[in-house]
Amino acid sequence: TSTKVNDKTVFELSLSSETVAPFVVLDFKANSGIRAQFLENGFFIFSGKKTIKMQTESKITEKDIKDNLTIKTLTDATVPGSIYSDLRREQVLKQDLFFENNDVNYRWVAYDNWTYERTFNVDANIISKKYVNLLANGIDTVSSVYINDQLIGKTDNQFVRYVFDVKKVLKSGQNTIRLAFQSAPIYAKQQSDDFKKKYNYTVQPECNPDQYHGECHFNFIRKMASSFSWDWGPAFPTEGIWKPIGIEAFDKLVIRDITVETTPDQKNNSFWDLTVHIKMESAPNQEFEGIFDIKLDNNVIIKKDKLKFKTDEQGYAGVAFIILLRDIKITPWYPNGVADNTQKLYDLNVELSFADSKEVSTQTKKIGFRTIKLIQNPIKPEGLTFYFEVNSKPFFAKGSNWIPTNVLMEDITPEYLRHLLLSAKEANMNMMRVWGGGVYESDLFYQLADEYGIMIWQDFMFACALYPANKEFLDSVQKEVITQVRRLQHHPSIAIWAGNNENEQGLVGWWKPRLPQYDADYRTLYVHTIGKILDTEDGTRPYVSSSPSNGLESIKENYTAQNPEDSRYGDIHYYSDGSRLWDWTTFWSPKFASEYGFQSYPSMDSLSEAFSAKELVFPLTPTVQHHQHKWNEDETIVQQIRRNR
Known part of the structure; x- marks a missing residue:
């Protein structure tokens, strides 16, 4: 059956199974041209019938659905993991995620609401304890959590550890847990729409540039921002349980x-x-x-x-x-x-x-036993120093920025992490900046940084955007910051906390008109929320409200300097695409370069993994250019080749 809702048609699909059908996945044949969102997917049919709603803007009939609907039953989901890797393993997604245009071809996965469900046994000894909790170290991202069909809690922040009281809903013997996820892009859009309606202003930017082929409103969901796409990577807005989850029981605390x-x-x-x-x-x-x-x-x-x-x-x-x-x-x-x-x-x-x-x-x-100080002293003729001392010894920071090493966290192996960080050490690096559009990294990452002597500039996960500062959002951020600071604070490798990536710079120069509310929201989030928490939770290392910023000079200007990349102060991000990059005399002389770089083509080995042979020609085909997210495409690379050949 079907009904009209605004500009979309909503169909009700009735499915039946004579036996238990775990993790049923609905999709349409690739050549059908049907684009639709299933309001529930990855569900169980325990017995009898199951009704699923589907909405679409495509002009289709019930016969089109019957002729093109594909139904596949999966046996297992992997935890920790995500829906993309589960569907890939079961060959629902038959090609590599990064192959040609699959970031868009497989976007239907992100638009559906997926459900993870399983049974598990609980010993009577566990039930007898005074306190019994479900401890979830990482849920990605928006979900409702049920045990034995009773709602025990909801999640909306990928970076928060959730503890749910399950004492009254668990039983001795077999139990069922179900996590009903909501599509991250659709949730983010709804949050943005609700905010504009309630507060009567827009939080910029609403969408990434068209070249990203990504999703909008990443600043309205506490999730890895780059999973909505970035200038260096594709959009795969995952759903799933990305960190360990389990039952804890105790009588005291x-x-x-x-x-x-x-x-x-x-x-x-x-x-x-x-x-x-x-x-x-x-x-x-x-x-x-x-x-x-x-x-x-x-x-x-x-x-x-x-x-x-x-x-x-x-x-x-x-x-x-x-x-x-x-x-x-x-x-x-x-x-x-x-x-x-x-x-x-x-x-x-x-x-x-x-x-x-x-x-x-x-x-x-x-x-580790060490002290860390950020030295910002006046220098002549003007400006402030910006360098670190460890155990009262100054050191020159040498390193690079760290983005997520894979768009799917479960694809990052311990061996690969160790290889990358050991390579950094052997290249004589001593510092890395964990960039604010990704994730707070794994425990192993920071353990390896401790072991190899790689100091960490740790951004909080806010990047290239303004963010809301309403109570609900700030309450979630407060839980996130406390969770992460308490988890990471003991690591000697962490040298500094930074409130965000480029948001002071963006506030000052990117988004017009610059509303007074933007400045107020900025200070509320990074100064009065994050900064205040750090005053209580960690007084052992410095905090800058943004990167780049002018450090103490930005504070003098109420945390929003007229030029947050003034090379006389603080840190800078250096991208001079128009310069002759092999000519060192064109480089700035900042106090601290916390991000810098330029783009180049990948190796043929990498290109061959992402494209069929017919696409690897020059001029580059539209399929290859689909992976180029830079605003001026290859113009900068071509200019640099011409200048430096």
Whole structure:
């Protein structure tokens, strides 16, 4: 049956199965020309019939649907993973995602609402615990979560760790969990439309440039921005469970995070002080008396104490210990190639136990002893320095920017990560900037950076856009920032936090007219929200509100400098496409170049993976140019070849 809704036709499709049909995928034949969105896809038919709604702008009949609809049953979904890799594995997506125009050909996947569902068994011992939670470390992105058909919570931020109370809905034996995802591009558009209707102004930009072949309103969903496309990559706005998920059960409380401060003794810098902050979670307003054992390397107990504490109204509690290390010779941590070139890491183990219970909660982190300072001192004839000191030793930052190494996080292997970071070390790099349009990287990434002495300039995940600053959005950002800062703070490799990528620059020069509300929203997000959280959560490293910015000079101008890329201050992003790039005299002389580069053609090996042989001709075919997202296509590359041949 069909009905008209605005300019779209909505069909109801009735499906039936005589047996259980797990993960049913609906699509249309590639040559049918039918473009449609299934409002539910990847569903189960347990028995009998299932009704699915589909909407389309195509002028089609019910006969067209029956003749061209394809139905495939998948056996498994991979977790962690995403819908694209599941459909690729099951040959629903038959070609490589990056082959020719498949970023657009496979966009239907992003427009559908997919459902992940499975059964699992729970032991009676788990059910007997006082507190039972579903712990989801990463959901991408907008979903409703059900256990045994009861809604236990919703998600809307890829970068937040979610904890849902499931004590009352779980049962001993077999249970069912279902995550019903919503299309990310469609959700983002709806959020943008609702915002404009409520607040009567537009948050720029609404869409990426046409050359990106991407999706709009990435600034209205807390998700990897570049999954909506970027100038360097395609759009694959995924849905799925991208980090581990599971059940936790306990009677007392659990340690959630550990953060640290390492400080050399003022009188004798061969001695160090270690402050350990322990973040815990249980039910709200509960009193506890816990026994804390803190060990450093080789199980050496450096602190043992019994403390009374109470959870707050949200169920969180925190304690801190300042430990004077006078009997342990500490080897300081340094970046690659600096000073003693040592990347000594220590195992810090925190164990929480109770006199009236056998329950124990424990966490171990690898930490390094080091201090970090950003030096911004006046220099003549004008300007400020902008460099880092580690353990009071200045160092020259050498490195590059880090974008996601794959559009699908599950395709990034530990071996590949280790290869890239080890290559950076062996190329004598000592710093990388994790760019703000991707993701907060994996635990392994930062562990390897610690191990190899690669300092990290860490952007928060906001890039090349203005963002809303309404309460709902800021509440989500607050959870995100606390989640990520507490997860990452203990890593000695992280040198600096930066609020965003190029948003101060964009606010000043890109989007017209420049509404006063834009400036107010900018400060609300990066100064009064993120900056304020960092004041509380991490006072051990510097924070700049944007990259590029003029550092202290931007602050003097109320965080929005007239020229955020003034080479006399702060950091710059250097792209001088019109210059003769082999002529070093054309380069700027900034205080710190945190991003720079130019575009070149990839190797023939890479091109051969993405295009059939008939496309690899010159002049470049439209299919090859489809992958060129730069606003002036190949003009800059051709100019550089002519200048430098």
